[in-house]
Structure formats: C-alpha cells, structure tokens
Amino acid sequence: MKRFSFLFLLVVLGAGGIAIPTSAQTFADASLTLERAVHAEMVSGDMDRAIALYRQVAESISASREDMAKALIALGRSYELTGSDDAVTVYNRLVSEFPDQSEAFLSAHDALARLAPSLPEGAAPAAERDYTIMLDDAKFGAGNGPWGREHDISPDGTTIVFGAPTLPYRAAMYPELENELYFVESQGSVMRPVIEDAGDWAGADLSRWLPRWSPDGRQIIFKARMRDGGSNMVFARRDLLERETVLLPEVSSRYGMTWLPDSKRFITIERGGFDLYSSEGTLIRHFDTDSVATRLGGVSPNGQYLAYLKHNPAGTGYMFNFNVWLMDLTSGEHIQVTRDGGFKGIPAWTKDGKAVYYAGLSPSHLYKKTIGTDDKPEQITFYNNASVLHPVVLSETGELTFALVSGTSTVLKALAGAPEVAREVVAGYAPMTSPDGGTIYFWEVGNESELWATPLDGSGPKLILSGGRAELANEGVSLSPDGRVLAYFLVGGQGSVLYTLPSDGGTPTRLHDAEKAFGAPVWSPDSRELAFGDGPDLVVISSSGGTAESITRARNGRIGEIAWSPDGKYIAAIEGGKEYSVFAINRQTGQRLDLSSADDVTYKEALSWHPGSDRVSYIGSSASFGSIYETRVASLTGGGIERMFDGSETFKAYWGAWAPDGRYYFMETGSAGFEVFVNPGDGTEARPFIQPRGNREIWPLPSWSRDGSVITWSEESSRTQIWSVTDRK
Known part of the structure; x- marks a missing residue:
C-alpha cells in the first residue's frame, strides 16, 4: 500500500523565512514556540497562526540552529500548501545557511527539485542534476494517481504508455480508464487507447503488468488477462503508426518482459527461469535460474547482460527483500551486484552500460550502482515525502526517468453514532484508539517505522516507537486491552524479535526471538498473554516474559x-x-x-x-x-x-x-x-x-474505543508524476 510522509514534525519540518523582528528567546522558548506552531498547523488547522509562529522561530536570534532549520522546513511546506511563492525563497535560505542540518538540508533540496526548474548552484549533491517533470496525472484528468506505476516511455521521451487502473477499487473510481493501456503525450495533451478494437479480448485486464517499448520505438509488448482469472496472453503492438495488434500465442510470461537492444528479440520470466523469444513469438532459448521470486529488469546496451531481481534467502520480508543480479546471455552465468537486501524496484541500465539504476524501499530513493566495483551505490533522489518507482532510461538520449508517487493521509475522529460529524486530528494513518477513547496511536505518513500518539484533547503528538534500521511492519503493533502496553515484532536479518513497550513510551522489553513470525502479535483479553504465528506454529507467551509455547501446528x-x-x-x-x-x-x-x-x-x-x-x-x-x-x-x-x-x-x-x-x-x-x-x-x-x-x-x-463510543480512521489521497533527471557532469 502507498504510505507517504507529511507529518514531518519533530523528525524534520518544512522551510521558510521572511524577516520579522522578534523579542529575545531562550532555546527552550523557541522549542516551545515550535511545538505551538506544529499544534496550530496539524491539530487546530490554523495555518495563518502556524506560519506566524514558524517565522518567529526561524528569525529568532537565540533559537538553536536545529530548531531554526525545523521551522524553515515547516514554513516552506506551509507556504507550498497555501500556494505562496515564498516557499522557494525559504528553501533557498535553508540550503545556503544550514548545510550542517543534514535532514532539513536534504529536504530543502527535495522541495526545490519540485518547485524550481533547477537547484541552486553549489547545492551538492542534488545540484549536480536537473529534475524536470514530464507528466502529472492531473494533466489528463486522471487525478489521484490511478496509473503511472505500470508504464514505459518511448525511446525519444515523447510518449508514455501506461496501464490504468491496477486495482479493482481504482476501476470503480475511474471506469473511463478501466483495465486498459493508454498512450499519453509527455505533457499530457493527448491521450488515446493502445488497443482500439480488442475483439474477443475486449474487457480483458491489460493494466496489471509492465508494457515494454522496443528500443527502436516501433513495437510494444504487453500482457493481458481475462476477467475470469483464466488465460494470460502476450500481445505485440506492431508498427505503431498502422495500429496493428498481434497475439503471440506461444509466449508465456509470469513476471515480466524486456527487449534486447536489436528490437528483434525479447525475454520473459517464469518460475523456472528466463525464455528468449524472437519478436514473432518463437522460442529461441531457455535459461535456468534457482530463484522463483525474481523480477525482470533490462538488457545491457551491448546485449550481453540481463539485469533482474532475486529474492534474498538469508533475509526476511519475502515481498520486499531482493538483490540485483546479472545473467550473461552468452554463458548463462549469474553475477550478484548488490548485497544489502531490501526492495530494488526494476533495475535499468545507464546508456553506457557501466551501471544500473534501481529503487530502494527504506527510504524510497533511486540509487545508481556501478557494475564490477565495490563502490557504494550513489543516491540519486532525496525525496522525504514520496515514493520513487520504476526507473526508465531513454535509449536515444540516456536520460533517466522515474515515477514519483506522493500523498497525504489524515486521521479523523468522531462519535460512533455520528461518523459524518468528523474532526481531523493529525496527519497520519492506520490509527488505533485506546480502550478509554482518550488517545489515538497512529503511524507517521511515509515512515512505516514510527508510531506516534496524540490525546483527543489535541495537546500534541508524541513519538512512541521508532523501528530504526530494523523493519517494523506496517500496522505491526498491537495495543493491550487494558491500554497499558504495546507489542510488536522488529524484523532483521536473523529473524523476528518480539518486544513490549509501555503505551506512553519508554524502554522496550525483549520477550522472544522468532524465526518466521507473521503479522502483529495478538493480545489475550486479560492482557496477560500474547499469541502469534511462527511459521507453522501457533505460539503463546506470557506478556511478562518466559518460555514461549507452541500450542498447535x-x-x-x-x-x-x-x-x-x-x-x-x-x-x-x-x-x-x-x-x-x-x-x-x-x-x-x-x-x-x-x-x-x-x-x-x-x-x-x-x-x-x-x-x-x-x-x-x-x-x-x-x-x-x-x-x-x-x-x-x-x-x-x-x-x-x-x-x-x-x-x-x-x-x-x-x-x-x-x-x-x-x-x-x-x-x-x-x-x-x-x-x-x-x-x-x-x-x-x-x-x-x-x-x-x-x-x-x-x-x-x-x-473503536472499548465501549464503542469513539471511532477513529484515516483517509488517504495520492498523486503520481513522471520526472526526468539530467546529469550536469
């Protein structure tokens, strides 16, 4: 699911500064003013007061540099929300005056990449590249991003092919786009379907797998699935000017397809390996691989190597634990490129074939890894409030493009008898209501490892739990029925560790080491025991510690x-x-x-x-x-x-x-x-x-609260854009 950062509060805030004189303050006074500003913005919804308070901290002569940077980040974001051009001025000030405040500094880079044609000179590392928006979903009326993740771009960068929507609920929201592939010009001015007459395949789902554009720009291959969940077939859209679509009945593809540089052959991936086909759909060769959890990338410009993702068996988190590998298309040899696990998106080659781009998961940025070296991957994007997906390198220009998915989520509360009379409480998602209905626990948007709490009286959010470098699964925390203790798993390279933590924060207690824990632990009604699945075992342990017992398999x-x-x-x-x-x-x-x-x-x-x-x-x-x-x-x-x-x-x-x-x-x-x-x-x-x-x-x-009187929930919206990156080097 899509989760993005908006509550940037005490982690890093947003930016700004129009000079305004203030009285002398102590560091403590400035921190208190900053808290009041956050409260005014996120709890009271009083943006004017929030902006005034952020400006006061940003211009204070006695505030700490950390608080000033936080205030500037928050001020810049506030100006963005209100449509003020002062946001760019604020972010530029932060970049030039606060290079020592690394998180705020990089956030300002990120903001300037969105708002300005290019970043200011000397704003390394991001200033070495220009970031340009190619397509915004709002440009062609799609709204809220029902598209974009399943896309490819023509070699000359002028046309994008995408599938929309990719999920059933999106189809209900956007019936005019339902389960189709579309062409759209890079500025969103012209949009048309890829298949205008699908014949027997009318109504088939064409949007669930990546369409792939041939390097010569003359063909697109894509996969279709009948609505009854049956046949999966591969099509080729030939000679784009004549709009000919051909079924390739002998081609099988489970996890994706990619072209070779000559545009005469393509590769598909199945459970047992890779299949090389001619553009006419004739099988040329099969390559074995020992992994069933792979995703297909691209072929190097010289046609020698195929880049792909392979599941990391030593790690955890099956769906999001991959490394980048290469396969030599001549010898069949497999070569490992990255070794740190984590999600790697779909790898894409640089034009010179010396490196690959990929998307990481935590945080969701683009990285560049040089092949055949031990060099650390270079970070390409620095967004703190969005996910970066699916890098594509244009074969004609070598320009890098990517999908940027951003969004917001708000926690609301209401009396259960009148949910229509709801009040926004805070920016966040997946709230848990305490049994007495007095406290809301919620996840920070865009940071799946930070759990916050806020009283219903609006006295301000408090950080309760941070997963740090370990993986704290989304919504993976359980609140005890008596409201006193939180239980959760931290997932690392050696398995899952069960912890408990006082619900108002404090020091966690390590209870048990599990091998293959699934989901969040579940409390007994009396708050004395916890149950969880560990592979085939149903395990119970006392909430105060002790020996875990498998009660069945x-x-x-x-x-x-x-x-x-x-x-x-x-x-x-x-x-x-x-x-x-x-x-x-x-x-x-x-x-x-x-x-x-x-x-x-x-x-x-x-x-x-x-x-x-x-x-x-x-x-x-x-x-x-x-x-x-x-x-x-x-x-x-x-x-x-x-x-x-x-x-x-x-x-x-x-x-x-x-x-x-x-x-x-x-x-x-x-x-x-x-x-x-x-x-x-x-x-x-x-x-x-x-x-x-x-x-x-x-x-x-x-x-719900225990008596059912108070109810809380979160509402989300998202937006998808396609950006391009050009090196200045």
Missing part, C-alpha cells in the same frame, strides 16, 4: 491471521499456503475445532470474533485477487458456516470486523474507492457508514 502451510475470542477461551487462526482453512483451539483443553469446510472459499482473511465469542467471521474468495469476495460466519456451537454477505463486481468487501457491541459488522469495500459499509450481521441492508471525502480512500478499518 498448521496442517497446511503456515499460521497466518490470529484472533483471540473476547471471553479468552479460544484462539482462532487461518492456516494455509495455496489453500486456506480456519480453525480454533480451546485454550484450556487444546482441542481443535475446524471452522471451514472443503467447499468453502479458497482464500481467507479478515478474521474477527463476534463479541459473544460464539462465532467468528472471515472474508474470502474462490479465485485470484480481484474476484468476488464473500463474508462468511462460522459457529462454534454447531451452526455450521453461513454466508453473511455476498459481494458483486461493483461491491467488494476486502476487510471486515464486528463492532464492539456485536450489533453491526463493518466492511471495507472498493465500490467507489475504499469506504466503510455496515450491515446488521445478517447480510441484509448493507449501507454506507463512512464515506471518504473527494477522491480519498479509507485504509485500514476504523478503530
């Missing part, structure tokens, strides 16, 4: 989601790999109750107990992602399995949970962006409960 695959019954008697879990099942373990007797049947939906998630502890619900589908999701309820008292809610093409429930009083079941759907629907628990009269504003989306489900 999965019969199929690993233990996934876990839910403890409100009365504390049962622990329900989803187990599986290719197929999934739901079961519950009696905590006292150890007896296992199988709660799903052989004819049940195949894929299952969103495990949630009814407050009466007599039944558990889950959402599932019988096919692949994007199919119809059904909500089912399994009874512990012999009532069997019932369908509580049937989805449809236009109404798909992706996540669900019971309200604290058990009267309603809440579902997060993709009917028009993510919004929350509620039904009385019997599958009838589902109605909207929370509808996001404008083109925003709600993610994840709202959080």
Whole structure:
C-alpha cells in the first residue's frame, strides 16, 4: 500500500523565512514556540497562526540552529500548501545557511527539485542534476494517481504508455480508464487507447503488468488477462503508426518482459527461469535460474547482460527483500551486484552500460550502482515525502526517468453514532484508539517505522516507537486491552524479535526471538498473554516474559491471521499456503475445532470474533485477487458456516470486523474507492457508514474505543508524476 510522509514534525519540518523582528528567546522558548506552531498547523488547522509562529522561530536570534532549520522546513511546506511563492525563497535560505542540518538540508533540496526548474548552484549533491517533470496525472484528468506505476516511455521521451487502473477499487473510481493501456503525450495533451478494437479480448485486464517499448520505438509488448482469472496472453503492438495488434500465442510470461537492444528479440520470466523469444513469438532459448521470486529488469546496451531481481534467502520480508543480479546471455552465468537486501524496484541500465539504476524501499530513493566495483551505490533522489518507482532510461538520449508517487493521509475522529460529524486530528494513518477513547496511536505518513500518539484533547503528538534500521511492519503493533502496553515484532536479518513497550513510551522489553513470525502479535483479553504465528506454529507467551509455547501446528502451510475470542477461551487462526482453512483451539483443553469446510472459499482473511465469542467471521474468495469476495460466519456451537454477505463486481468487501457491541459488522469495500459499509450481521441492508471525502480512500478499518463510543480512521489521497533527471557532469 502507498504510505507517504507529511507529518514531518519533530523528525524534520518544512522551510521558510521572511524577516520579522522578534523579542529575545531562550532555546527552550523557541522549542516551545515550535511545538505551538506544529499544534496550530496539524491539530487546530490554523495555518495563518502556524506560519506566524514558524517565522518567529526561524528569525529568532537565540533559537538553536536545529530548531531554526525545523521551522524553515515547516514554513516552506506551509507556504507550498497555501500556494505562496515564498516557499522557494525559504528553501533557498535553508540550503545556503544550514548545510550542517543534514535532514532539513536534504529536504530543502527535495522541495526545490519540485518547485524550481533547477537547484541552486553549489547545492551538492542534488545540484549536480536537473529534475524536470514530464507528466502529472492531473494533466489528463486522471487525478489521484490511478496509473503511472505500470508504464514505459518511448525511446525519444515523447510518449508514455501506461496501464490504468491496477486495482479493482481504482476501476470503480475511474471506469473511463478501466483495465486498459493508454498512450499519453509527455505533457499530457493527448491521450488515446493502445488497443482500439480488442475483439474477443475486449474487457480483458491489460493494466496489471509492465508494457515494454522496443528500443527502436516501433513495437510494444504487453500482457493481458481475462476477467475470469483464466488465460494470460502476450500481445505485440506492431508498427505503431498502422495500429496493428498481434497475439503471440506461444509466449508465456509470469513476471515480466524486456527487449534486447536489436528490437528483434525479447525475454520473459517464469518460475523456472528466463525464455528468449524472437519478436514473432518463437522460442529461441531457455535459461535456468534457482530463484522463483525474481523480477525482470533490462538488457545491457551491448546485449550481453540481463539485469533482474532475486529474492534474498538469508533475509526476511519475502515481498520486499531482493538483490540485483546479472545473467550473461552468452554463458548463462549469474553475477550478484548488490548485497544489502531490501526492495530494488526494476533495475535499468545507464546508456553506457557501466551501471544500473534501481529503487530502494527504506527510504524510497533511486540509487545508481556501478557494475564490477565495490563502490557504494550513489543516491540519486532525496525525496522525504514520496515514493520513487520504476526507473526508465531513454535509449536515444540516456536520460533517466522515474515515477514519483506522493500523498497525504489524515486521521479523523468522531462519535460512533455520528461518523459524518468528523474532526481531523493529525496527519497520519492506520490509527488505533485506546480502550478509554482518550488517545489515538497512529503511524507517521511515509515512515512505516514510527508510531506516534496524540490525546483527543489535541495537546500534541508524541513519538512512541521508532523501528530504526530494523523493519517494523506496517500496522505491526498491537495495543493491550487494558491500554497499558504495546507489542510488536522488529524484523532483521536473523529473524523476528518480539518486544513490549509501555503505551506512553519508554524502554522496550525483549520477550522472544522468532524465526518466521507473521503479522502483529495478538493480545489475550486479560492482557496477560500474547499469541502469534511462527511459521507453522501457533505460539503463546506470557506478556511478562518466559518460555514461549507452541500450542498447535498448521496442517497446511503456515499460521497466518490470529484472533483471540473476547471471553479468552479460544484462539482462532487461518492456516494455509495455496489453500486456506480456519480453525480454533480451546485454550484450556487444546482441542481443535475446524471452522471451514472443503467447499468453502479458497482464500481467507479478515478474521474477527463476534463479541459473544460464539462465532467468528472471515472474508474470502474462490479465485485470484480481484474476484468476488464473500463474508462468511462460522459457529462454534454447531451452526455450521453461513454466508453473511455476498459481494458483486461493483461491491467488494476486502476487510471486515464486528463492532464492539456485536450489533453491526463493518466492511471495507472498493465500490467507489475504499469506504466503510455496515450491515446488521445478517447480510441484509448493507449501507454506507463512512464515506471518504473527494477522491480519498479509507485504509485500514476504523478503530473503536472499548465501549464503542469513539471511532477513529484515516483517509488517504495520492498523486503520481513522471520526472526526468539530467546529469550536469
């Protein structure tokens, strides 16, 4: 999911400065004024007062340089939000006067790259390059970025081909773009479909995989998938002027395709290796690889090496732990390029073939790694509030381009009986409401390792937890039912470590070292124990420490989601790999109750107990992602399995949970962006409960206080742009 930095507060703030005299202050006074400014901006929403206070700190003669830099960053961002041209003046001041404040300094570089045609002279390292925007989604009416990540650019840089949208809920929001490939001119002035007459493939999903432009600019290859989840076929769009589209029935591609420099051959990737085809779709050669988790990059300009991503088996975080490798297309030899793990995006070659560009995950920047050396990768972008994806090097000019996905997320609160009367609390996402309803815990936008807390009275956010260099999974923290303790896993190279931490911050306690922990730990209702999945084991440990106990093992695959019954008697879990099942373990007797049947939906998630502890619900589908999701309820008292809610093409429930009083079941759907629907628990009269504003989306489900009176949630919006980078060297 897309998570981006906006709450840049006590980490680094935004910039600015128009001189205004102030009275003498101490360092403590300036820090207090800065806190008041943050409160005015993020809690009270009083931007004018916030700007005045940020200016006061920025021009203070006694404020620390750190506080002045924070104030300048915050002031610059405030000017950007209000549309003032003073933002550039403020950021330039920060760059020239505060090079010792590294985080604020780089943030100002980042801002100037967005706002100015080029960065000021001497503003190394970013000043060695010019950053130019090529395309903004708002230019052609798409709005909120339903496109852009699955794109390629013509060799001359004039035309972009992209798939839109890539997710079912985007299709509902933008039906005019649904599941198609489009051409758009680089300034967004002309937009047209790649296929104007798809014949039998009309309505197929053409947007889920990267289209690839041939180096000579005459062809595009892309993949299509029928809506029933069946056939995957590869097409070639030949002779772009004559608009001929050809099906290549013998070509198979699971993870992507890329052209060779001669534009006469291309490579696809499957589970067992790489296949080399002629442009007519004839198989020329198969290459074996020992990895099933690869992603395809590009071929070097001389045609010798294929760059690709290979899963790092020594690391953790399967989906985001890759290294860049090369394969010699003559000898078949595989060569490792990077060794630090982490997500590497899709590697792209420099025009001279001496280096590759790739996108890292934490933080999400572009890097350049020279081949055949031990040199440290060079950082190319310095954005602190956006994700950088999919570098593309234009074969004619050697110019580097990339997709920049930025966004905001806001935490809102309301009384559960009147969600339409909501108040914005703070910039953040995925809030947790304390049991007494007095505190909101939330993640910083763009930093998935920092958890903050703010009282509902608006007294200001406080940093509670920072994952540091270890990986703290998104939404991977659980608050104890008594509201006193947080539990979470930190994931590093040696596995997962379970920690607890006082909910108001402090020193964490290390409880247990796990090998393959999945998801956040789950609390017992009395806050005395924690349960979690560790590979095939369902493990329980005392919240005060001690020996962890495996109370059962999965019969199929690993233990996934876990839910403890409100009365504390049962622990329900989803187990599986290719197929999934739901079961519950009696905590006292150890007896296992199988709660799903052989004819049940195949894929299952969103495990949630009814407050009466007599039944558990889950959402599932019988096919692949994007199919119809059904909500089912399994009874512990012999009532069997019932369908509580049937989805449809236009109404798909992706996540669900019971309200604290058990009267309603809440579902997060993709009917028009993510919004929350509620039904009385019997599958009838589902109605909207929370509808996001404008083109925003709600993610994840709202959080309730223990008595159900207070509800909090977060709403997100995003924007996609394509930028180009030109070296001045």
